[in-house]
Amino acid sequence: xxHSVLQTAYQVHKTDGNFNNHIGLPLTILAMPEGTDIAVxxxxxxxxxxxxxxxxxxxxxxxxxxxxxxxxxxxLGSREAxxxxxxxxxxxxxxxxIFYYLGDEPLLRxxxxxxxxxxxxxxxxxxxxxxxxxINQLAEGTEFQVEGYAQGFLIPVLGKxxxxxxxxxxxxxxxxxxxxRQIAQGLMQTKLTGMRLELFKxxxxxxxxxxxxxxxxxxxxxxxxxxxDMDGFANRILVLGDMLEMGSxxxxxxxxxxxxxxPEFIDHVMTYGRLGAFIAEGAKKIIxx
Numbered sequence: 001x002x003h004s005v006l007q008t009a010y011q012v013h014k015t016d017g018n019f020n021n022h023i024g025l026p027l028t029i030l031a032m033p034e035g036t037d038i039a040v041x042x043x044x045x046x047x048x049x050x051x052x053x054x055x056x057x058x059x060x061x062x063x064x065x066x067x068x069x070x071x072x073x074x075x076l077g078s079r080e081a082x083x084x085x086x087x088x089x090x091x092x093x094x095x096x097x098i099f100y101y102l103g104d105e106p107l108l109r110x111x112x113x114x115x116x117x118x119x120x121x122x123x124x125x126x127x128x129x130x131x132x133x134x135i136n137q138l139a140e141g142t143e144f145q146v147e148g149y150a151q152g153f154l155i156p157v158l159g160k161x162x163x164x165x166x167x168x169x170x171x172x173x174x175x176x177x178x179x180x181r182q183i184a185q186g187l188m189q190t191k192l193t194g195m196r197l198e199l200f201k202x203x204x205x206x207x208x209x210x211x212x213x214x215x216x217x218x219x220x221x222x223x224x225x226x227x228x229d230m231d232g233f234a235n236r237i238l239v240l241g242d243m244l245e246m247g248s249x250x251x252x253x254x255x256x257x258x259x260x261x262x263p264e265f266i267d268h269v270m271t272y273g274r275l276g277a278f279i280a281e282g283a284k285k286i287i288x289x
Contacts, residue, residue, distance in 0.1 A: 001169035005186030020044035055092030083107035122167035228265030242273035258282020
């Protein structure tokens with residue numbers, strides 16, 4: 001989304017696919033065309049120290065963290081450790097740079113409080129610098145309003161959680177001097193990577209949402225909420241499989257995910273895999289007691 005917004009006014013180079021590690025990021029920088037104004041670089045990790053290396057290499061002018069989930073719990077052990085690893089992104093941030101982060105996440109607030117660089121927040125919390133005030137889930141996109149902006153915004157992407165990603169893009173757009181019209185235009189042109197809430201219809205008229213790119217409790221709950229929010233369908237069916245790299249508590253995470261399902265919004269639940277069986281057990285507990 002950041003790339004989509006910035007390219008309305010700049011020549012922008014971005015990370016392709018999952019080229020976000022110690023090999024992919026240098027290759028992305030080396031592939032930067034002459035005349036590039038801004039590079040949007042994704043930094044991924046599965047262990048401590050990896051993002052610090054990438055940040056030192058890139059020396060960003062602005063850094064963004066959109067959430068703290070549970071991916072890589074197996075390697076890092078806790079959400080606190082994941083937050084520490086993600087916050088390594090500021091290690092290479094220029095001294096006059098700025099750090100944008102999700103203000104709804106206490107783990108990020110704690111860690112941002114000691115930074116010497118400027119910080120700004122986005123999210124739903126009252127004190128966020130960029131605050132969403134209204135979200136409306138549509139059949140093929142999501143519209144929302146932001147405090148201080150006259151017009152509403154529309155992203156052609158499903159899921160209310162993606163609004164927070166859009167807020168990050170608005171923040172970066174503001175930082176680089178874009179106006180409201182340019183930001184709105186860029187958001188409307190957003191295209192996500194395949195298998196991330198990818199919507200399509202079968203030849204028999206069945207609507208399918210494919211969110212199989214990656215999985216964690218946070219992303220799975222967001223997908224469940226999305227299906228529950230969608231109106232105009234005779235049946236709403238969840239097909240859920242294993243979440244990997246969840247560590248020693250993996251069975252508990254899957255069981256609690258099943259318990260998260262609300263039977264008043266979901267008609268059928270199908271699970272697959274060894275760990276998926278724990279999702280089924282949790283769902284049965286909620287549905288049948």
